[in-house]
Amino acid sequence: MTRSKRRRSAITAAVSTLAVIGAAVALLLGTNAIGSGAGGDLTRVSNHGRPVNPGPLQRKEMENVEATSVALLAARDNRSFYRLSRDDGNVCYAINSSTEPDHIGNTVCPLTPTSFPTPSTPVLDLSVFESTSHTPGDFHVVAAQGFAADGVASVELVDGKGHLIARRWNADNVYALDVPPGRVATGVVAYDADGAEVFRVP
Amino acid sequence: MSAVHRHLLLLLLAALIVAVSASAAAMPGSASAAWCWPSCSTFGYLGPGTSTYNGCWKSSGEVCSGWNTWTSNGINKACYPICDIGNYTHARVHYGFENAERIRGFYTDIAQTVYAYPFQLGMGGYLRAQVSWAAYDDSRTSYTSWLHAGAV
Numbered sequence: 001m002t003r004s005k006r007r008r009s010a011i012t013a014a015v016s017t018l019a020v021i022g023a024a025v026a027l028l029l030g031t032n033a034i035g036s037g038a039g040g041d042l043t044r045v046s047n048h049g050r051p052v053n054p055g056p057l058q059r060k061e062m063e064n065v066e067a068t069s070v071a072l073l074a075a076r077d078n079r080s081f082y083r084l085s086r087d088d089g090n091v092c093y094a095i096n097s098s099t100e101p102d103h104i105g106n107t108v109c110p111l112t113p114t115s116f117p118t119p120s121t122p123v124l125d126l127s128v129f130e131s132t133s134h135t136p137g138d139f140h141v142v143a144a145q146g147f148a149a150d151g152v153a154s155v156e157l158v159d160g161k162g163h164l165i166a167r168r169w170n171a172d173n174v175y176a177l178d179v180p181p182g183r184v185a186t187g188v189v190a191y192d193a194d195g196a197e198v199f200r201v202p
Numbered sequence: 203m204s205a206v207h208r209h210l211l212l213l214l215l216a217a218l219i220v221a222v223s224a225s226a227a228a229m230p231g232s233a234s235a236a237w238c239w240p241s242c243s244t245f246g247y248l249g250p251g252t253s254t255y256n257g258c259w260k261s262s263g264e265v266c267s268g269w270n271t272w273t274s275n276g277i278n279k280a281c282y283p284i285c286d287i288g289n290y291t292h293a294r295v296h297y298g299f300e301n302a303e304r305i306r307g308f309y310t311d312i313a314q315t316v317y318a319y320p321f322q323l324g325m326g327g328y329l330r331a332q333v334s335w336a337a338y339d340d341s342r343t344s345y346t347s348w349l350h351a352g353a354v
Contacts, residue, residue: 117288125309
């Protein structure tokens, strides 16, 4: 084999290897895209966010749940949505709804990494409910917010009769809904892409 | 005391500080809590008849702290009476804070650790940290929770 033929063979092999790697990456990305699209599954949160260098108060709040790193999933509707990681492999989720950026906010740490999301718990809801009466069960929504699996298409605020007050489409695996002035919301309901109810609070 | 002994003593002190700090971090909301329920090292049953008898929002089915300017309220809700898929316990609670005007917080029926901060709930000043039994309003049976609560 001449030197030029050997060089051509080497280039062909390199290009083939790159093509195989590229196809594998495309396949992986494609799989994720399917999972996060309409009709996607209720057992996956595709958005892992971007790493954040926490501030001093954020570090303190992370210590409460033994989290060692934090990623910002989304910042919208005056809230920051975080995913916290612990050295034991568990994951926590937090929402900072204050105006001060150096906070992680209200935090939930499911018992095991497989606790959320599941078909029976596709939403990790951190909606704020309050009562101003002492009547049992007389609670209303102050604000709806939380984390949703890929297969959750929308989240709605509903009134006491189940009527729609406001709707937000799931984007980046998070949602936030403020109750419109003059309205009283009593529940938060999540739907899949087919319009089937998949989760409800309370 | 020789320089070597002084050095060893300093190392021992440093190791002790690290050990104490590590054990405190491993028990969030317990060892350093100003209010704990039922105690700072135990879990308790929270059901419709549970009360701390100290003037909570609900006279029964709720445990609450005394009045204070609380920084956070942490709950450790265990797998009780059962953990289904997703650690669903069939036992729901509402946890957060309360004052004379309102009780405010989050619902959960999942076995998990949670932290609530009053300013994140739009509350401040003198408050009570609270956890209350929250019965389902559909056909599901509402079971008692097994949990530990602590506020600082």
